[in-house]
Amino acid sequence: MGDVLKAKQSSAITLLDEFCSAHRNAKIADICTAYLPICHAGVFDNSAVAELLLSVQDESYAYIDELDNIAEGSVLLNLFSGSGRLIRELLDRGLLRHFDAVYNVDRSLSMIEFSKKNFQVECLKFICGDILTVEMGNAAYDLAVCHCGLRYVKPDCYLELATILRNLKRSCSSCCIVTEIDESFISSFAHVLKQSGTVFQWKKRRVEVQRNTTLYLSHMYYETDLQFKTIINELSLMQEVSVQDILRDTAGYKIADMNMLLF
Numbered sequence: 001m002g003d004v005l006k007a008k009q010s011s012a013i014t015l016l017d018e019f020c021s022a023h024r025n026a027k028i029a030d031i032c033t034a035y036l037p038i039c040h041a042g043v044f045d046n047s048a049v050a051e052l053l054l055s056v057q058d059e060s061y062a063y064i065d066e067l068d069n070i071a072e073g074s075v076l077l078n079l080f081s082g083s084g085r086l087i088r089e090l091l092d093r094g095l096l097r098h099f100d101a102v103y104n105v106d107r108s109l110s111m112i113e114f115s116k117k118n119f120q121v122e123c124l125k126f127i128c129g130d131i132l133t134v135e136m137g138n139a140a141y142d143l144a145v146c147h148c149g150l151r152y153v154k155p156d157c158y159l160e161l162a163t164i165l166r167n168l169k170r171s172c173s174s175c176c177i178v179t180e181i182d183e184s185f186i187s188s189f190a191h192v193l194k195q196s197g198t199v200f201q202w203k204k205r206r207v208e209v210q211r212n213t214t215l216y217l218s219h220m221y222y223e224t225d226l227q228f229k230t231i232i233n234e235l236s237l238m239q240e241v242s243v244q245d246i247l248r249d250t251a252g253y254k255i256a257d258m259n260m261l262l263f
């Protein structure tokens, strides 16, 4: 991580620390509900956040070692591609060369530009746009991956997303994989898949993942200082423990179940 980024990140934490000491008695009613604004605040249109996201090194993509549909000449759709962690994982494992084309789709221009600059390999194609509306090309894919993107789609758009994924052109051995650590997103999406008649498998896999609290806080700090303070203020008024405690509780690594839907 760059020095400037580290300095900005630590300023965000200092800001939060200062705020917490001034509001030491702040209480919360429901830690989970109150943490949601942080989790859902990701706009991601920020190059510093793109760099931070790519710095996350955990086992989120470990399942790709077990995929058997990465044959020579495959086509991959990397949906909600972010700053390119999947590309990095494929490169590290020597798997990228198996693909004729990898389409990376993300609605954040900063994420797309960052990954385009970072990964200059011929097979990589970048598409900036909303998955629900963007034109994704006509290549029949062998593998489509949506990692940690479902959480940013409103539940009332799940059916639309399921229809888009089902209607994408596929090769005969294709597989679409939707993954999330948080089971609630996966169970709601599985419900929609079932209703729309899609046959799928739901697998769980124990992984070590990095929790992103600092990332989101930094993001808010970069977005606007006022927005950052406002959200922290609202949080601290709702919480039974101080925001500082939440930060300690949520930062770092944890062992969790990766929930995977395959269809």
Ligand SMILES: C[S@@+](CC[C@H](N)C(=O)[O-])C[C@H]1O[C@@H](n2cnc3c(N)ncnc32)[C@H](O)[C@@H]1O
Binding pocket: 043, 044, 053, 079, 080, 081, 082, 083, 084, 085, 086, 105, 106, 107, 108, 111, 129, 130, 131, 132, 146, 147, 148, 149, 152, 153
């Ligand atoms: C948590 S990041 C995950 C990125 C990547 N899959 C990874 O493993 O690092 C979620 C990404 O989804 C993108 N995103 C959220 N909603 C989207 C949508 N409707 N269409 C396209 N991209 C979206 C965000 O811009 C962000 O880059």
